[in-house]
Amino acid sequence: MTDLPTLVFATQNQGKLVELKGLISQKVHLISLNELNFDEDIPETTGTLEGNAHQKASTIYKRFGKPCFSDDSGLFVNAIDGAPGVDSAHYSGSRDNEKNIALLLKNLDQIEDRSAYFKTVFCLITHDNTHYFEGIVKGSIANHPRGDNGFGYDPIFVPEGYHQTFGELDKEIKKSLSHRARATQSLIEFLRKTDL
Ligand code: IMP
Secondary structure: OOOOEEEOOOOOOOOHHHHHHHHOOOOEEEEEEEOOOOOOOOOOOOOOOOHEEEEEEEEHHHHHOEEEEEEEEEEHHHOOOOEEOOHHHHHHOOOOOHHHHHHHHHHHOOOOOOOOEEEEEEEEEEEEEEEEEEEEEEEEEOHHHHHHHOOOHHHHHHOOOOOOOOOOHHHHHHHHHHHHHHHHHHHHHHHHHHHH
């Protein structure tokens, strides 16, 4: 048993849970939806990262009454009004990364401005408030997929200050500058100085 306050990470992704657990294990007892035996799909229908993160966190807070946070991420390409954005996971109508990348490259054909950014939003619901934390990494979209590291759009995203894509860069480099790492850092700093 632990005397630490329980904090729920509204995710079924064990990789994400383990990563965060290592960073705040002295402050909170972090659990995921698996420990709550919750395996329902929570709708993500608000049209924004902030809205979807809130939708997931509030569904769990209402059900279990425990402080809870959730995350949502996406790739935003400036020349096409921020697409794929909140629809990044299923831009082409399926969750197939290759199809999503192919559609994005097709939609950027002949377009000179290839600037883009990845963004992560965390929504944390405590007993007395709702907090948001975000992380962004700016970059540009390559002409062709390059590299096998990572997932999603990594093979076509070149972070600012580099020539290689996230798919080509060392995993540790991506870890140090990614949108997710930056949002995580803000959340962790808040949790370290706040009592739940
Ligand atoms: P999630 O909210 O973390 O599940 O991210 C939603 C979608 O955004 C993923 O399915 C990917 O398509 C895309 N995405 C988010 N973060 C990354 C990343 O670090 N690299 C590549 N694609 C990402």
